[in-house]
Amino acid sequence: MSVHLAHYLDHERCHGVRLTCLGCMGHRDLSLTAVILRLEALGLDGPRTAIGDVARFVREPCPTCGGKTFETAPAV
């Protein structure tokens, strides 16, 4: 998925970024603005980051299974 985060800021049906753990398929939703600020803190251009690439910048392991592989998609 190569749609940038900025696109979803104008998209009222998208409530944020859904982070899914590929280990247990558990997911949680993060706010778009929080994700953008986080990316910017890492020195990246938050709004121009593709939503599917956000998963690569998740550092904390899954609280349920300890997995470190995630997938990110729009939360609707």
Ligand SMILES: [Zn+2]
């Ligand atoms: Zn998990």
